Every structure is written in C-alpha cells, then in structure tokens.
Amino acid sequence: MTPRKQAELMDACRTLFPAADVTRDFLNRIRSDSLKNAYRNKVWEYHPDACANVQDADKRTERFRRSVEAYKLLNEYLKERRPTFFLRHAQVLQASSPRLNIFERVPHERYYDGPLPTIELKIGLYLYYVGAISYEAVVRAMMWQRDLRPPLGVLACKWQWLCEEDVAMILGSTQIVGSFGERAVKLGLLSASQLNILLLHQRTMQQPIGRYLVAHSLLSELSLRHYLRQLAQHNAQIQKSRNLMKSAGGDEVIEDMIYEGENDADSTFE
Template sequence: MIEWLYLFFSDEGIFLYWDAINMFLNQSKLDILSAYSILFDSSIDFSTTYLNALQPDELKTAFRKKALATHPDRSTTLGLAESELQVRFQEVSKAYEVLKFYVTKKKEKPLANPVNRAGVRKAENFARKKNCERKWKEDHFFQGKLPDRRLKIGQFLYYSKIISWQTLIDAIVWQKKQRPLFGQIAKDWGYLTSEDVVRIISQKSYQDRFGDYALRNGYLTSFQQMAIAGRQRICQPLIGSHFIRKGIVTEFQLKTLSEQVQSHNMKYWNLRDQR
C-alpha cells in the first residue's frame, strides 16, 4: 500500500493521529477536503463524490455566501470581534483558492484531438473506468489481517473491516473541523497578534500547516508550537464519537473495540520487546 505523507491532526494522540493517515492520505488531498468543509454546509454527509461534481459557479456562490458571513466589516452586525472575523475570512478565502485550483485542474482533459470521436469515446471510457476505480477505493473495505503494529482506534476499525476507507476519511475530516484553530489559540494565549495571524494565513501556501509556517518564520518558538498543538489535541473530540454519532457502533461496542485495540497494541509491544 502507498505510504502517505505525515499529516498532523487527530484522535487520542495530537496531530499525531495523522499517523493513522500516514498510509491513507496525502497533505494536499486533506487540504482539499478541509477547504470543502469550510465553504459548504457541515451537516452534509461528506463524500468525495460531492467534491468531484463541484462546478465553478457552485463554488463561487458558496464563497460569496461564506465571505459575506465572515467579512470583518460585519463585526458589529454579527456581534463578533473584528479580529476574529479577519481570521475566519482569511480561512474562507484560502479555502476558495484551494478549491478553485482543484476545480480548474479537474476540468482539464488530455484529449489530443477533440474532433476525433473515437478518441473522445476512448477517453470517456477511460475516465469512467477511473471513476469506478476511485469509487471502489473510497468505499473499499480492507481485505486481510490486522497489521503487526500499534493501531489507533480509527485504524483498528478499518483493518477490522468495520468501517470503509471513505468512512475513515470522513471521520478524520470531521474531527479536524471540530478542533479550535491553531491561530486562534496562539492569539488567545498572546503568542500572536491578530495581524500576525492574518499575515501568516495570507502568506503561507495551502500545503503549509499554520504552525509549521509560524515556527519556520520566527513567529513562534518550538515550545509554543508544541503547546498549541497540545491544546488542540485536548479540545478536539475523540474520533470514536463520530462513529457513535453516525450509528456505526454503540458506546458499549466502542468500549469493547477500544479494549481490543489496547490488547492488540500490548501484543505488538510485547512481541517487539522480545526481539
């Protein structure tokens, strides 16, 4: 299986449950999913099917709606601090940039000769095949045995064939949305000013994590970055609550599964200690 890039966010471990995703998701894809969740109604049961069907006009409409709801000029009307709205507005703008780039690239079709109908049909058939393969991957249930290593609860459910690949991704995106913004915590703790937060958001690339950029450019110390990340971990809900909320497992079942995870992980560590 493809090894995915390290992502920083998560369940019982800090942005470390992105370990759970090291194998599943690359940074840019997660940013695209995150951007989608920022601009569109979070009550929608997210699937990459929605993302693949996203049209430019629909994206613009969603952006205008969110921009109006978060514009700093409306701070008095909304009863929110202008500095807080500045942060939200910048996040919305960044999300729009990410999705606009994605939609533009998605529309590009590598057809050498559009007039050649046979070539067009061949390309369309190929695209349909790829879409089927993509859907299979999204809805895929793992086939095989549990890996001989420590697992997080989300990973354990996937490898135990209880949830699909898509369900795991949905849970991780949901969890990321629930935790407080890195920049907001930094501002609340006096590490950054509102101007710093806005500057970082506007200058960093969408692949860059806020904390990494702030540390690299001297806005934060290593200790401050770790402290903020720890605060995010404490404040975010456990990923298991998503599975309960969705009716995938009950509280009792989740407790039993958590005990099974602990048993599995103890076995892994015991085996490692004997080597």
C-alpha cells in the first residue's frame, strides 16, 4: 500500500469514526459490519432531509457526500484485504467441506450439477452453482430484493435533487436507452457523481438475499454462514490468480500459491 493510499484510508476512517484513535492497526481491524453501522449513523446524522435550518443545508450535504465517499473507499479496501488460496485447490476445498443445507430440494426446479465457474460470484449465483438452491430460488430472491429496494427517483426527490416532474420526464423518455439513472444523466437532470451516490446509498439500504433464503427455509443460518466463508475464499482465489496471471503476462503456469490469512466474511447476510 502506498503512503498516499494509506493516508486516504486514514482520512476516510476519521470521517466515519470521529471518536476513534485512527492508526494503521485500527485500519487493519475494521470489519464490514462495523463499517456499515458507522456509515448508516452518518447518513442519519447528515442526511439532507434531517436539516431544518436552511443555513446548515449546504454544510450537511457536504458532510453527507464525504461520508458516502469515505464508505466507498473503505469498502473497496475491505474487498482487497480478503484472503487468498491457490485456485487449483478450489474444487478440493468445495468437495471436502460438509454439506450443511438440511432442507430437501424443491421438486420440478432446476439445480446445477457441474464444476464451479472460475469467475468471481455473488452469493446468490454461488449458492446455485454449488447446488445449494435452485435457479428459480435465485430469481425469486433477486425479485424480492429488488422490490424492497427504494427507487432512485424516490431517493433523489427526498434529497431535492429531482422533483416529481423530473421523475415523470425520465420515466417517459423511453426513446433514451438505459436505466432510470442513466436516462437522468443523459437528460442533464442528475450528474454522474449524484447518480453514483444514489446507487451506493440504494445498495446499502437493500435487504440481503441471504435473509430471504433463511426466512423461506431454503437454507439454515448455519449453512449460509458456511457458504459465505466458502464464497470469500473462492472469490479471493480468482482475484489472486487474475493478478498473478496479469503480472506474468499470461504465459506462465502459476504454482505454489498459499493461504495468506483469515477471511473476513463472517457477516451472515451479505
């Protein structure tokens, strides 16, 4: 890590954890759940809607923006900090791990039976590819998650970045290819920076897929924790192999990669 990168991460920590003694050790000990809690507290504290005094609105908006950027920076750091295993041992690790899913398969639904793809995966697809849930269950979980996620237009109106007339214009501009946010940017109603902040905030507010799977008895909480750890190991293996292949120019066979540390995937419903 470069000194400049470390300084940026330290500043981000001071933004989200103002009462903490921010050191390199503090940075190394940050966990995903504590980061999310700190970010949510700052959102409640500096949210533009919480400002009754017009004179303080600009100051709160700036602090809110800095909190969002600090969370994004630290979240990327946590992803890069995850452990690595040698890629060729992925299937061995998967085969040797105990199957903790105690629920029976749903009749007439499609279950995957094949090798694990050598790409980074999200938890829903990972559970499908290890045979824990059906393809139909993945689709239902994603639809449930989408329906509970606050629409971008609603968030933008709450923050007074858009008005109801703007939302109607964006929805009616079907000739413009893209999502709601992409249309808003193309119409000049939102900036690219505003869209990124909205998308990040929207993701932090959505319910995780794991909660749906446990609530609908498709997985036990214990098995979900187990698969989350496996997923962290799998994605770390893929990332490590990609980095080494890139540094080797893709011409050398990668040998003797070893486990480098403990994983950071204990949050049950990520």
